[in-house]
Amino acid sequence: MSKELKKNIGFLAALSTVVGVVIGSGVFFKPQAIYTATNGAPGLGLIAWILGGLITIAGGLTATEVSAAIPKTGGMMVYIEEVYGKSLGFLTGWMQTVLFFPGTIAACAVIFAQQASELLGSTSDNMILVLPIAVGIILLTAFLNTIGSSFGGYIQTIATVGKLVPLVLIIIFGFIRGNSTSVFNPMVGSGVNTITTLGQVLVSTLFAYDGWINVGAIAGEMKNPGRDLPRAIVGGLSLVMAVYLAINIAYLWVVPASDLAMVTSPASLVATKIFGAIGGKVISIGILISVFGTLNGYLLTGPRVAYALSKDGLLPGSRMLIKVNKGSSPYNAIYLISILASIYALTGQFNLLSDLTVFAIWVFYVLTFIGVIMLRKSKPNLNRPYRVPLYPIIPLVAILGGGFVVINQLLTSPIISLGGIVITIIGFPIYKYRIKKNSQ
Template sequence: MSNQLKKTLGLSAALSTVVGMVIGSGVFFKPQAIYTATNGAPGLGIIAWIVGGIITITAGLTAAEVSAAIPRTGGMMVYIEEIYGQKLGFLTGWMQTVLFFPGTIAALAVIFAQQVAELLGYLPSDMMIVLPVAIGIILFIALLNTVGSSLGGTIQTIATIGKLVPLILIIIFGFIKGNGNPILDPMVGQGKTVAGTLGQVLIATLFAYDGWINVGAIAGEMKNPGKDLPRAIVGGLSVVMAVYIVINIAYLWVAPASELASATAPAALVAQRIFGPVGGKLITIGILISVFGALNGYLLTGPRVPYTLAKQGTLPGSKTFAKLNKGNVPANAIWLLAVLASLYALSGQFNLLTDLTVFTIWVFYVFTFVGVMKLRKDKPQLNRPYKVPLYPIIPLIAITGGLIVIVNQLITATMIALGGIIITLIGIPVYAVTSKNSK
């Protein structure tokens, strides 16, 4: 085969890639949603970080088999198309184009804007400040990405440092200066049950763990994917899980769960307690750099999906969105996501947007996990450089974990779940029209 990716990645490079792709903004902001759901109790929150990590590891190990077996550009959309056919493949890309990517970009922009507002002395709920900043940062990063992809690497490197510094400092000084608060007791607050709350807190932690789907993309560049890919996934995601658990214990060591539930940015609140007002602001700036990097990452990679759909001729306005500009980037596809993200950002809601995107993307993740088993049955002769270990136990854990999240969200947040389903299903009549035109 021609145009093969060069196999240059060893285990250490793959491990750092996994950690870098997953750690983003959720670890700094999601404790608020978690401890609000538990009614100010710490126990189930910590359990959710552990369970979310285990589900994520099994998900990564499972999806990586498909990634390695179908090494084509386009990610999950391509895998689902290969396994289930063109229509479901299109629906995957449609959902990512009109909901997942713009919704996630909007959520990150909103939380970025809320932190800027607080840093400047305004209330994080002041929409007169938050909305212009959120939309402004989306359009600014979109503009940077239309210039060319050369800036992307530099921004990502700075952002990686930006997110690691606050994490390390809060962990070290949190345990030194914190007074100590309950970590596991009680599990949930008054009027809450573990069974009824688990799905809500898992949705929050799974947003923080999101990014694992990209892990399989490195399979084609690994020297020994069969041996090193599972090690990179288990090792890398275990490191992420350990960091998430330790920093959340550090948060609780400094401030009780009931207080974290009322803070827009728990990490910034804890930093202020540890380092004082000036130190707290410096940590907040580090967190802002991390969120900026996450925003850049989504606006750098997300447009590839509508661009791929447009190249197939199945996206409305395909001729426009299939074009590359002078910088050899899909500028029109970038602006499509930026405009949609700006519209979502008008909600001013971080947790609502992330719940919407996590629910919908996990529906398609479960299709991917089931697809691993379907592909083994339908195409046993397919070359698989990597096979999921402990088959079928690992895929079944991933499927079960995904179904728990989906079903719980349908029961406890029905309107959000239905909204995601309706937006996705609009893709069916769109595909019916565009696929005829493309033929």
């Protein structure tokens, strides 16, 4: 029997994959951070949703060239290794294992717990209730994923429905029942620096758009990746951007930006205004299902990076982390990610955790974009089933957009950024030690 992946994915399947992977928790909860940063003004927030979408589309189109040219398991760390060498490739996987995946899972768990506590009649800042729920939902999801990878797939299907229902209902009824509060003006509130604030709100929108890097993984299974993959990326992310813009305008159609800045769950506030208390709670349950699906998706994929590093003996405890159960799940790797996520979740800070992970991952995204240009020069004859269109303009848009966000985050949130850098750099001596030990 052939072990080759069949090329049976067409344009529509690829398009739906893009939309399904990207839409998650950020669109429901990030408006609070955005309109807090703009001091209650709506204009710059909406511009950030557009710019975040354009940077993401450019990034997706660029990264897909290297993912199609290097169709190996491991994702971004494989691309980084190919271009920059094994040590930086390891640091990519290390960052994803100890920071990006557990940090993102923790952020989703915290916002899930805050939403759940409000549904239970408490407040979102009641840490006596929030923290146990956050840790509990991480450990529950970890247990469900150890049952088997197919079970995790069922959860994703249910969650996709859960995320679409509240989105569609809020958009439709928001425009019908809203009464057009100011949507685009003013651009920023008093005392706000437009440039630095743009960087801050872009971090929030890029969290909502994240997940696109995984789309390149299906390139090897597409019937015609050269034609259909860029169409799926541009079409899918454009559709996501349109949905994000529509729902944010719907939010503002119903509730002013200054009010959205004051609540943990802007979507639930808007839903309650539209549908009343009971209807708002029903929509909130749909949002919870969506967040749970996002959390599950990251806990489904994150341990595979730890597993891949452990197969090469590069992580401490590699012999334990490569163990797989009868359901084909790397259960020890799953529990490693979930324990780290539980520790991060004890901060109880959704925006801090999500900003930390966006900064960390975008450093490596920018390196990937630069790597596409470097590979064009160093390996011009490399087989490229797909080439980024409008080269080098699209890669440069991705590099400049991502670079602006990373540098701005370093300047405006140095403690968070340096924390991410330190956690990542710790991996370097560990890599050197493991390489030395393995060679002995």
